[in-house]
Amino acid sequence: MTRKISAAALAILFLFPLLWSAWASVRTPTGFGVENYRRLFTSDNGIRAEHVINSLTVCALTVGGTLLVATLGGYAFGRFQFPGKNVLFLLTLAILMVPYATILIALYVLLEWIGLQDSLLGLSMVLIMFQLPFSIFMMRNAFEAIPKELEESALIDGCTSFGALTRIMLHAVRPGLITVGLFAFLTSWSEFFAPLILLNSTGKFTVMLAVVNMRTASFGAIDYAALEAGVTFMAVPCLLLFLVLQRSYVRGFMSGALRG
Amino acid sequence: MTLLAPARPTVLPSAPPRRKRNKQWIGALYAAPTAFVVGMFFVVPLALVVWMSLHHWPLLGAPTLNVPDNYAGLGDDELLRTAVWFTLKYTVVVTVLLFALSFGLALMVQHRGRGVGLLRTAFFLPAAVGFASASLLFLGLLSDEIGPVNDLLAGDGYLSLTSGSPNTALGSAVVLVLWRFAGFNMLILLTGLQAIPLDVYEAARLDGATRWQIFRRITVPLMRPTIALVLTLMITGSLLAFDQFWILTRGGPDNSTTSLVMVIYREAFIELDLGSAAAISVVLLGVLIVFNAIQLGVLRRRSQ
């Protein structure tokens, strides 16, 4: 019995900050209301519709791109041998070992060089890159876990490897795909530093940049209530996605993808 | 399972050489997008960083070669020394606490039962919030203005983050990280836990082993690769910590929570010394590569 109580207590403790954030976001000096949200959306440096559209665009590009690259790459690593395979895999994992601050200026310069500066596409490419270690690792393991017979029977029936991939394999690694897509969405939705450095025009700013602007002030007061409204606003789509896709990504993890 | 060895041989011994070469080409083709993204957006900028570390690199104007000044200067930098100590200390603290917590949570939710799914969701939910968002959330939570924590804990003193004691500042960052990442690591450990076949436990129980003995002699050894993965992620992530200190504590009070990456940031964007910042980054990268290589080597030897 005590174990159940302590488990429940822990769960409440974990949920507390999010619940508090939602509660604080609707607290006004006179009780409760949506005034903080109104400030969030209408104040000078608050969130605008274009910010949301930009964020959604970046998310779509990042999720789509990550799924594409990670699926093809995961298939390659999981099922084929080719020269440079190990080197490429290690390089991909090495992305985890480099801090943002280091590489951001170099990326800024690089994007300038290929003409993608101050563009949502350029930003998305960078975000895809940051997603690759987790995504490729996940997809590689997911593909490896598929029994060889499945693929072989498709090949015997006359499919090319691509056909086998799209018709049979993709279905088998669906939980992995959903997990990869979900995490790609989460990180690209809440990215702060990359959009800050790589985007120049206010017209291209993402929602996260607008929310952080709520924090800044010149020796003045931080608008904490509006800030928490911003945090809650950012968290809600992610929480919803999380809850809806729960079964899939848990299965994605469970499918042995991250056993090590 | 190691990271490098393929799971199964992909070629039958009697396959004709042409088919093997074709298959290799097809594999390379599938890997091409990955190679492009990694090459273009990672390797190239990284090479540029290494290149920059060998120069005095002004923002505008021509860079001048100044090997090995950037690296030699690192030894004299007192802030860097403080940051290294702090980052190491922080890494140890977080890794130990986060690992214990994640493992405990995983053990708690490993068996089917009523409400286990809810528990698992509750623990994992913080991962839905971006890290910068989570830091801002905690900024408000722990603030005097609207946060409830101060009212609950502080009494008449002030639980301030950038001042107060170095320990409260560190503590607040640690709590943030624990909250945000315990669920994620719990899931990883859970997969390792659930991969252990039940009959192994059965046999042990029949032999009269206690729970602690089962845990120590069966669970942990069988989970070695998973544990190694989790520890690697935690240690690497802690050594590279930045957001939580930048947003929550600003490296204070009195530089007591200034992490290594904060120093890189400061060097690049405030001192405007891109060469030195690149040098610190290269050294940090080197340390991480060495560490991960050792860990991989140990893991491979163990599993052989």
Place this chain on the structure above:
Amino acid sequence: MNRVLRGTVAATLLLAGALSTAACGGDDEAATPEAADSGATLTLWTRAATESVSKAYAAAYNATHKNQVQVTAYPNEEYPAKLASAAGAKALPDLFASDVVFAPQYASQGLWLDITDKFNALPVKDEVAPAHVRNGTWNKKNYAVPHTIDMSVMLYNKDLFTKAGLDPEKPPTSLTEFAAAARAVDKLGGDINGTYFGGNCGGCNVFTLWPSVWAAGGDVMNAEGTASTIDSKEMAEVFALYRKLYEEGVAAPASKDEAGPTWLGALQSGKIGIAPAPSAWLGIIEEKAAFKVGIAPISGINGGESTFVGGDSIGIGATSKHAAQAWDFLAWTLGDEAQVEVVAKGKGVPTRTDLASNKYSSADPRIVTINNLMGKGRTPYAKNFNATYNDPQSPWNTAFRGALFGDAQKSLGDGASALTASLKK
């Protein structure tokens, strides 16, 4: 070697080569003599704190000119990183503003174009805030002009003064009198405190404490900004005074932890007697306050007046292709119309000393007092100001916290050497 690797190495060398040769920057202002108001679109970057003023300037300019200025504002703390990245990629905007204390650093790095000749051709050049102009100067060349002015003054709660038996129309004229007034107000008890300061905010107390040193005839640095003199008698006395106020409990205990974000809130609460603060807060505090606010210049221990002339400077980005048009905007902002109709009307301080009394300010004698302070104040000049004083990891932070809360003499002594080392970088 794997083909992929070979390709990337080649690309790397190519990139590094291209960048090295292209990195010969330099200004190229007078490339083509175009008409100044040719209908160009100019990008202007500013920090979040200054956003409303920059946008007000831009809106008024855009309404009457063919050129159109587009303002982008960035979060204060991350703005330097943004500028550094853009500079590193040789992609600075046409115009960018920055905290005036960063101006010497940016000027020395060549991030702004040389506008010496253009500036000297202005008829009003001698009336443009001299302290700011000096900060935008490097090696005798001008790179930036004033954009906004924010000065430090003593703000006091007139109601609390009356309650404490002090004359609300006779603010203190020396720092010693200020301390006495603070003590008197503090005696009112309860949660009322005599004064308040930013005990964990380098930028805040540079702004509020240094004028007392200047008013006493001392200084915190040498003229070139390469050596620190914070161990001087004047600075030590000022620290000692504030330290005593804190130890007696006259300064609110929260001052020790104040890192800036809750400073305004503390003053708005109406529970502080008198404290040094940005002059711009006069309007903000009065708006919501139930009490009357008074203004006094910051003074030295025994008298004198001074102020820290802060705010933002603005210049033409070094990589801009519209230098002539950008200058047209800058020159316009220094003109009568902009200074009176945009700045003064918006309750700001004009950047022109001859416009201190204008049709909007004369309504409120306090505003005139503030505006006139500009001539009496200083802006400290140091190339490495940010890293030395402003940044939370700066040696200044360690030094002043020691002076206020630790071993004062040692902190000032060690601080002076640490600061000097940092200033020389």
